[in-house]
Amino acid sequence: MNAETMPVAAGSEPTAVDYAVYHSQAIFTAEQENIFRGQTWCYLGLEAELANSGDFRSTHVGNTPVVVTRATDGTIHAWVNRCAHKGATVCRSLRGNQADGAFVCVYHQWAYDATGALVGVPFRRGLKGVGGYSKKFNMAEHSLERLRVETFGGLVFGTFNPTIAPLDDFLGPVMRKYIQRVFQRPVKVLGYARQFMAGNWKLYSENSRDSYHGGLLHLFYPTFGIYRQSQESAGLVSDEGYHTVFTVSKPKGDVDYGSFGDEANREMQGEAKLQDERLLAFRPEIADDVGLHIQSIFPSVVVQQIQNTLATRQIVPHGTDRTELVWTYFGYADDDDETTRHRLRNLNLVGPSGLISMEDGEAVELCQQGTIGAEGKRSFVEMGGDDVRPSYAPMGMDENSVRGFWKGYLGLMGNALADLAAEGRA
Numbered sequence: 290m291n292a293e294t295m296p297v298a299a300g301s302e303p304t305a306v307d308y309a310v311y312h313s314q315a316i317f318t319a320e321q322e323n324i325f326r327g328q329t330w331c332y333l334g335l336e337a338e339l340a341n342s343g344d345f346r347s348t349h350v351g352n353t354p355v356v357v358t359r360a361t362d363g364t365i366h367a368w369v370n371r372c373a374h375k376g377a378t379v380c381r382s383l384r385g386n387q388a389d390g391a392f393v394c395v396y397h398q399w400a401y402d403a404t405g406a407l408v409g410v411p412f413r414r415g416l417k418g419v420g421g422y423s424k425k426f427n428m429a430e431h432s433l434e435r436l437r438v439e440t441f442g443g444l445v446f447g448t449f450n451p452t453i454a455p456l457d458d459f460l461g462p463v464m465r466k467y468i469q470r471v472f473q474r475p476v477k478v479l480g481y482a483r484q485f486m487a488g489n490w491k492l493y494s495e496n497s498r499d500s501y502h503g504g505l506l507h508l509f510y511p512t513f514g515i516y517r518q519s520q521e522s523a524g525l526v527s528d529e530g531y532h533t534v535f536t537v538s539k540p541k542g543d544v545d546y547g548s549f550g551d552e553a554n555r556e557m558q559g560e561a562k563l564q565d566e567r568l569l570a571f572r573p574e575i576a577d578d579v580g581l582h583i584q585s586i587f588p589s590v591v592v593q594q595i596q597n598t599l600a601t602r603q604i605v606p607h608g609t610d611r612t613e614l615v616w617t618y619f620g621y622a623d624d625d626d627e628t629t630r631h632r633l634r635n636l637n638l639v640g641p642s643g644l645i646s647m648e649d650g651e652a653v654e655l656c657q658q659g660t661i662g663a664e665g666k667r668s669f670v671e672m673g674g675d676d677v678r679p680s681y682a683p684m685g686m687d688e689n690s691v692r693g694f695w696k697g698y699l700g701l702m703g704n705a706l707a708d709l710a711a712e713g714r715a
Contacts, residue, residue: 303695304675305667308660311489315714317609319705324588325351325606327701329531330439330446330459332590332603333357333367335617337443337476343386343403348615349605350447350589355436356380357445360403361390365440367447368405368433372396379433405433441465442472444592444601460586461527467534467584470575471594475622479632482616484641488653490606491698493614496649497585497602498533498690500524501672506652509644513569524684530677530696531587535684539571539580568634568644571596574621585690587697595645597628597635610657614650616640670695 310316325331331350338346339359346357347370354370356379372379372394379394379401391408393400400409407428415421436447439456442465446456457465486493496502500522504511521538563569571580574597582594591602599620605613616639620632638645660666673687677696681689699706 303699304671304692305669306695307665307667309664311492311657311660312609312664313709313714314609315709316702316706317489317606319702319709320606321351321353323701323705324698325353326449328450328453329588329701330448330453330456331588332586332601333438333445333447334603335443335476335478335601335619336365336440336445337478337619337622338384338617339365339445341386343388343390344384345380345382345387345392345403346384347380347382348603350436350449352606352608354378355447356392357438357447358387358403364404365438365445366404367436367438367445368401369436371433372399373407373431373433374399399431401433405435407431407433442468443476444468444472444590460532463525464527464532464534464584464586467525467536467582468592470577470579471582471584471592471599473575476599476619477622477624479618479620479629479636481618482640484614484616484650486612486614486650486653487610488612488650488657489609490604490612491694492653492656493604493612493649494585494588494694495691496653497583497591498694499688500535500583500684500690501686501688502652503685506648507645509638513563520683520685522684523680523682524687524690525680526677526690526693527697528679529700530693530698532585533690533693534582534584535690536579537581537684538578539573565634567631568637569596570631570635572628572631585694587694593639595639597632598639599632600636600639612653614641 333348333355334346334357338344339357342359342361342363344359348355348357355367356370357365357367359365370378370380374394374397377394377396379392387403390403391400398411399407402408410422410428412421413426436449437451438445438447440446441456441460453459460468523536525534579594580596584592586592589604593600593602599618601617603615603617605615607613618636620629624632637643640646641650670688670691673689677693678689681687
């Protein structure tokens with residue numbers, strides 16, 4: 290990698306990205322320090338997942354395992370899931386309720402409370418005067434590594450950075466407004482899906498910001514009248530480039546599937562008919578006509594409303610070519626039974642095998658496979674221009690938000706990439 294193939298100056302708005310960023314272990318390691326443990330707030334989960342004292346959820350910040358908990362006093366905490374004694378995983382469940390508030394490492398039984406404080410060590414004073422730790426041993430000095438935690442609109446975020454500005458500032462007023470649009474009232478969790486992709490986390494981050502592929506890759510969209518390029522739509526990008534939101538209004542009047550297909554470069558082969566068209570029914574429940582809301586919050590979560598599906602998608606990087614996507618599906622707490630049934634039907638559109646979104650994971654893997662050994666070669670990101678515009682309409686024929694992602698990425702990684710390039714390690 291060099292300055293010609295990928296700009297490294299903070300604030301750059303790149304239109305070419307060196308493929309090394311998807312394959313370099315040195316870059317992946319630098320991302321953990323400069324992005325996930327740096328000047329960002331990372332999504333940890335929903336407050337609705339921590340409704341009661343003792344509730345917990347295992348998650349990740351970058352590739353660091355983290356547990357987020359609700360303590361007995363109602364406060365939310367997060368700590369690294371790594372015992373202070375030997376580094377073993379403390380909490381081995383994805384989620385649940387620890388009624389006694391204690392998290393015990395199975396190896397040597399070191400016990401921690403919901404805040405991550407060490408509260409118990411077997412044989413701390415030995416047995417009958419033999420063994421144990423010195424009298425200088427202070428349990429308060431051996432607590433789990435803690436994160437700062439803040440919430441907004443029902444979303445829980447954490448950071449390792451003690452000096453970063455508050456979460457509200459990181460999100461900004463525009464992104465807060467759109468989060469509140471989806472989280473307009475209390476929610477309830479409907480279920481989960483976990484998706485593993487043999488690709489780099491940044492490929493999915495680009496994908497979620499790339500409206501250009503929507504009606505081209507996802508043939509279900511134009512075939513069944515959910516989305517086409519000429520529909521009323523808009524995109525917004527935060528000043529730093531970090532965050533993006535797309536909105537697409539529902540089609541006006543009666544839907545003519547044939548006219549939607551006219552705007553697609555390809556068509557579904559064979560008979561394109563649903564046996565149960567209730568799957569497609571959109572019941573507006575927010576005071577606007579928006580049928581699609583895709584909001585990417587840097588670096589690790591997407592908030593979505595597609596038709597009546599509501600979900601978060603958490604991006605978890607496990608390696609240069611291993612990414613997990615954790616889907617959390619939810620509805621509103623006051624939904625009646627019929628609304629919940631409709632939401633569950635609608636959810637067939639999204640997720641790892643969703644009728645709309647199944648192709649995204651394949652696209653990520655194709656890009657990962659196709660760029661092996663291509664370090665020094667670069668992508669071409671100039672659809673719709675070579676700059677980053679804060680707002681634009683319509684969206685769907687540009688890569689503005691993808692350039693925004695790289696602008697934000699380089700703002701955090703520019704110096705590290707320059708150092709790696711100078712050392713010949715990038």
